[in-house]
Amino acid sequence: MIRTHTAVAGLTTALAISALPALGVAPAAGTAPAPAQVASRVLLDWQSTSIRTIYTENAKPVPVGALYLGFTSLAVGDAVRHTHAGPSAGAAAAAVAAHDVLTEYFPASTAALDADLATSLGTLSGRHLGGAIRVGHNAAARMIAARVGDGRDDPSIVYSRAPGIGVWQPPPTGML
Numbered sequence: 001m002i003r004t005h006t007a008v009a010g011l012t013t014a015l016a017i018s019a020l021p022a023l024g025v026a027p028a029a030g031t032a033p034a035p036a037q038v039a040s041r042v043l044l045d046w047q048s049t050s051i052r053t054i055y056t057e058n059a060k061p062v063p064v065g066a067l068y069l070g071f072t073s074l075a076v077g078d079a080v081r082h083t084h085a086g087p088s089a090g091a092a093a094a095a096v097a098a099h100d101v102l103t104e105y106f107p108a109s110t111a112a113l114d115a116d117l118a119t120s121l122g123t124l125s126g127r128h129l130g131g132a133i134r135v136g137h138n139a140a141a142r143m144i145a146a147r148v149g150d151g152r153d154d155p156s157i158v159y160s161r162a163p164g165i166g167v168w169q170p171p172p173t174g175m176l
Helices: 002-024 035-057 062-081 087-105 107-123 129-147
Strands: none
Touching: 035 062, 035 087, 035 107, 062 087, 062 129, 087 107, 087 129
């Protein structure tokens, strides 16, 4: 649990720091946006893409969807931590990691995710993108491998909290 919390906190910090240029500094008229601004946009776009894929296209309820959003965020955080070649490379690694995790768990969204990834990678530039893409694939593969056999789909595991105010209860059988 501590490791998960630390990874999510690290990702949140990385996203916040990388988003600052996009939120506070606009490029001068007639100039291209700085690489950090483009990278920030890619990171924010993949957060939106994750939410769209999990909650809209695949209609997962919040408690279940949060699990997959967590898987995606942790893979992205891992990819960003292992990329040291600048903002474009970090954004490329993050986009690939998010793409790979989402296509693993939501194969019906693969075509849309492939198009999103092509768009993201098309906006980034730099000589280290090939290595960053490999880092993203590896981060996603580690996350996916870590979750194999974790019991999340085991019907013998029964949620047994007593009902009460603020206590989530699963929907009736067949609603998930």
